[in-house]
Amino acid sequence: MKHSLITIAVMLAAAVCGRAQSTRDLPQSASVADPQDLDTYSNPVLRRDCPDPTVLDDRARTGYFYAYSTQSAKQGQMNRDNTSKDSEEIINLPVYRSTNLIDWEFVADGFAGGRPTWLDKSSIWAPDINYVDGKYVLYYALGIWANLFDTGSGVAVSDSPTGPFEDKGMVVGWHNMGTANSIDPNFFRDEDGRSYLFWGSFGPWGGIWIVELEQDGLKVKEGVGKKRLGAQNLEGAYIHKRGEWYYLFASKGTCCEEEKSTYRIVVGRSKTIGGPYRDPKGHKMTSLSYDYTILRAPDDKTFVGTGHDSQIVTDNAGQDWMFYHSYWAGSQYHGRLLNLDRICWTEDGWPYFENGTPSTVSKRPQL
Numbered sequence: 001m002k003h004s005l006i007t008i009a010v011m012l013a014a015a016v017c018g019r020a021q022s023t024r025d026l027p028q029s030a031s032v033a034d035p036q037d038l039d040t041y042s043n044p045v046l047r048r049d050c051p052d053p054t055v056l057d058d059r060a061r062t063g064y065f066y067a068y069s070t071q072s073a074k075q076g077q078m079n080r081d082n083t084s085k086d087s088e089e090i091i092n093l094p095v096y097r098s099t100n101l102i103d104w105e106f107v108a109d110g111f112a113g114g115r116p117t118w119l120d121k122s123s124i125w126a127p128d129i130n131y132v133d134g135k136y137v138l139y140y141a142l143g144i145w146a147n148l149f150d151t152g153s154g155v156a157v158s159d160s161p162t163g164p165f166e167d168k169g170m171v172v173g174w175h176n177m178g179t180a181n182s183i184d185p186n187f188f189r190d191e192d193g194r195s196y197l198f199w200g201s202f203g204p205w206g207g208i209w210i211v212e213l214e215q216d217g218l219k220v221k222e223g224v225g226k227k228r229l230g231a232q233n234l235e236g237a238y239i240h241k242r243g244e245w246y247y248l249f250a251s252k253g254t255c256c257e258e259e260k261s262t263y264r265i266v267v268g269r270s271k272t273i274g275g276p277y278r279d280p281k282g283h284k285m286t287s288l289s290y291d292y293t294i295l296r297a298p299d300d301k302t303f304v305g306t307g308h309d310s311q312i313v314t315d316n317a318g319q320d321w322m323f324y325h326s327y328w329a330g331s332q333y334h335g336r337l338l339n340l341d342r343i344c345w346t347e348d349g350w351p352y353f354e355n356g357t358p359s360t361v362s363k364r365p366q367l
Contacts, residue, residue, distance in 0.1 A: 017344030041102045049335035052126040055310040064097040071124040110163035141183035153185035180205035188239045201235035236308040248277040251307035258333040261305030265295040298357040317366035
């Protein structure tokens with residue numbers, strides 16, 4: 001094992017967020033919870049390969065939360081492009097469920113009936129799950145590692161959160177949008193009913209983009225253009241609306257280099273969905289130097305490559321939670337595992353994580 005495991009005696013994350021009054025007052029260290037309190041959980045919450053997670057709160061319909069990830073091998077032994085090692089059988093779209101956000105069980109391959117075929121020899125990456133107009137609508141990427149132009153993001157639908165999902169084909173890619181590395185899709189329906197897709201990744205003609213979709217979300221709206229919202233060194237977009245602000249979460253750094261990964265979560269905000277998205281000092285996310293980081297690896301490298309966050313999930317106490325993937329010293333940095341941490345908000349409306357690094361042990365969500 002390359003690093004010693006951190007024991008249960010580590011400091012527990014605070015049960016409540018630190019009282020940050022503004023972005024200048026973000027806490028620099030985690031608070032300590034009552035050591036007698038056993039109502040805690042440990043990261044990772046899913047200790048198998050689970051990259052690029054997306055999570056749906058489906059309690060109102062099925063009583064469960066559902067999590068989905070990039071394709072994975074049954075035993076979790078993956079190459080960095082998430083093809084399997086030793087020709088191990090692939091799960092096209094891993095689907096997990098939970099009642100408490102902590103304990104997860106594998107329930108299905110969402111593409112068990114057949115994977116999308118519109119890009120040969122590709123991998124399925126970075127799904128994005130939504131419930132739209134009575135259907136479970138899943139956006140996903142098809143990609144070939146290090147090939148910027150043979151990539152795209154498609155959409156599939158199902159009557160069930162576990163699938164099988166019926167593929168509806170490509171939505172955005174190089175051939176219809178002129179955007180390279182057209183992966184990491186994220187769907188957003190605004191309060192006025194208009195639907196948008198955010199997508200994009202690293203490289204020339206890359207970055208993070210937005211385009212309006214048709215009402216059903218299955219294709220780009222006729223006659224509209226795309227707009228770049230994030231620089232060519234950002235990927236993994238997720239849009240969240242809170243009050244009058246739109247928040248663009250993204251990831252920066254190297255995603256897939258095991259213990260050498262530098263992946264981290266950044267964020268910006270705007271009062272209009274089309275941006276520009278800025279940090280507290282006014283810097284735009286379209287700048288290559290943008291780096292308003294809210295989650296990074298700790299100095300001891302218990303976790304590294306902390307990025308590609310999920311949607312925000314709110315518990316019964318009104319607390320917000322976010323999933324993301326990470327390499328873990330406890331697994332010798334094999335596979336990108338599933339972490340969960342509470343996301344907090346300053347009084348002036350900026351999101352942050354306690355200590356700015358993953359928790360090892362923390363208070364459970366209230367469910």
